[in-house]
Amino acid sequence: MKIGLVTDGLGHLSFDDLLASCKELGVEEIELGCGNWSAAPHVDIDAWLSNSNLIENIKEKLEENKIRISAFNCSGNPLYPGAKGEADREIVKKTFQLASIFDVKTVVMMSGLPGGGPNDEYPNWTTTSWPPETQEIINYQWNVAIPYWQETVKLAQKHGVEKIALEPHGCQLVYNVENFRKLKGLTDDTIGFNLDPSHLFWMGADPIEVIRELRNDIYHVHIKDVRIENKPAGLNTLLDTKHVLEFPNRSWNFAIPGYGHSKDFWKNFIVQLKMVGYDGVLSIEHEDYTMDPYKGIRKTTDLLKDIMI
Incomplete structure (x- = not known):
């Protein structure tokens, strides 16, 4: 396994300073955000796609610093109703083109979430089986999602993208193993799992059981933890709509790992990945707003170096 980084965590740095920091931290692979929910701090996707000299310059800098692109990330909601969904889908297409230019085989995405019906303006995340109309909503949403994802898989393959690593997440159609398997079964093996234990924690799943269940379907891994705050959780449940700040x-x-779940959990996490044959990147996604990003990433890389097999 290699230590990687979702570069949004150091989004305040220039590309050159980012690469220098990665070398200092021991980060060997980077995951670059291309747009949609990422501010794309290190990728101007239109400029990169239109300027071959710029591309060669970037490749040279990566080679000089011995840093590889593990994946491009265009997580957003391609199933959003109306113009916003069209804009997100356009970024997905451009990301596949960019992956082809850099010979990057993995793109990290989310499944998206449609509205609850044909006239809805906003996505609708349905998490219960009652009242009865919830089933109509869910059926409608899958009927929207299936053709999009079947065509998107074909487009990815056209550009040489071998793995779309979907990140199960709240307010997405695919937020658990069951829904992931349903979508994969309706497409093909291009679709895999981006394992981010943090979201699994707050939605009540067990990342260790997910690893053992999915095995070869794990295409990419994010390293991020969640800390449950006992009193507010005990009063208000884990369904929390307050801003992350x-x-x-x-x-x-x-x-960051160790500040939510213990170092022993993270040791077991690495062991379980090794047991199922995962030998890819461990891509640090820093979203701990209680500490300085660089210091948080440093603590995370130090922990990974200590526990990696």
């Missing part, structure tokens, strides 16, 4: 009052918060 309101961390003193939230039921759960993103954390």
